[in-house]
Amino acid sequence: MVSVWVRRLEQGTPLPHDDRCRLDELVAAPVPFEADRDVVVEGRVSPDAVVVLQGWACRYKLLSDGRRQITAFLLPGDMCDLHVFLEQPMDHSIGTLTPARVALVPRDRLLGLARERWPVMQALWWSTLRGEAILREWLAVVGRRSAAERIAHLLYELLLRLQAVGLTEDHAYVLPLTQAEIADTLGLTPVHVNRTLQTLRQDGLIELDSFGNRRLTILDPEGLAALADFDARYLRSSDRNGAKLPDRRRTAD
Amino acid sequence: MVSVWVRRLEQGTPLPHDDRCRLDELVAAPVPFEADRDVVVEGRVSPDAVVVLQGWACRYKLLSDGRRQITAFLLPGDMCDLHVFLEQPMDHSIGTLTPARVALVPRDRLLGLARERWPVMQALWWSTLRGEAILREWLAVVGRRSAAERIAHLLYELLLRLQAVGLTEDHAYVLPLTQAEIADTLGLTPVHVNRTLQTLRQDGLIELDSFGNRRLTILDPEGLAALADFDARYLRSSDRNGAKLPDRRRTAD
């Protein structure tokens, strides 16, 4: 019984059986959170690393006047960056977006294991650097793309990332975000997100019932990726299948 | 004679004398680059970690239609993220902005040292996580701030970072960036950067001769930081001297 977390870590480097087990122990007792709760708050020194096992969470920053920027989504299997290593006040908060199960791994245990076991250390580097690559891509998304391109890019990235943890069916997945949250992710207003989603629908790229089951279906993956100018390189999900682009279907693990 | 790089690394954790020396050896033979040259190109697997010892460099990403986003400035003492650990194609390029002296540290030597010497590993984590914090802040800058706020934020961040490596005089420093480069950093157009810089000048916040010596003087640091809604926490330059800032929101350390 290997946790999503370990499975995700292994997309970087395969881990010895032994290390897998030890990592699994660290997340054996996840804590349930309701939706819209803070897991870690900006300005505090967090004693634990955060691993999301179920549900969605995010990192976000607030400006003093209330404007908000979401800087990352934490999907099942994702961990907060190893920020805890620093024992310094967090520069951002982490909060749930849906009900979630979250493991809080004490810094010392994680650090100790990493220090002792090189493959674990490698896995943590992989995870961190991958997170950084996503951040860079988001910066290029927000800084240099139009509203439609931004949304297309986000939806496509989420498709690939959710595929990697088995949370998609074909080209459909559950998108629990509100339009306001999408806006805070992409540097737009909720109103404009709404209008832009409508044009994506009209253009036959996606299907999305906002109310109800919140199911998003990507009708035209190539079209969406093209609109987004999507280059999957930054997600580098794995060494093995050397993922390049719209690699539908072919997620052999 | 300790290199800027090591001095920068020690802003996170102090290093044993021995490790300092070994790190210094790694950057003993920097390579000179002209301005506007690529050091590492997107898509390639880089065999070396990049350390900038003199001059400015940046990381940037290109969209297929030529739009560009600069995702980081590499100032003297800064190193490229440990991206090289992955032995995967780079998701971005690194290029010089000015003539520069750059050390290329073979992956294996850096990795080996880090693996052997825990303080070195800690320093690399610190460096990487700090880079990530800056990236998050930039995302919040580009995603949620107006043009004037963005520019103010950038200029103030550069002030603090250059201060940390002794490249300022009072509140003045040399800003070698063109307005087009600032635009590519902040998700704006060169034209608008120009107009916005003018209002900052008119408002008595800065002094900047664009032609000539390229010297930027920040006339009203508090005003500039306030406009930018600047919170220096993310730079966490050091444990020791703690945040030195017009720290409006006084946080208990």
Added chain:
DNA sequence: CGGATGGTTGAAACCGTTCAAAATCTGTGG
């Protein structure tokens, strides 16, 4: 000089915002 690069200026167009209100769904309790 003359050409190149980068900075400045102006006018028009546009994308995205703002403000405000209505519509749609969810959940709760009577």
Added chain:
DNA sequence: CCACAGATTTTGAACGGTTTCAACCATCCG
């Protein structure tokens, strides 16, 4: 089963920050 509160989505119209396009200026340098 209906009523009602609350949250989210949708719609409309006016506004404005930023872009676009185009020209012109300033400085550097061979």
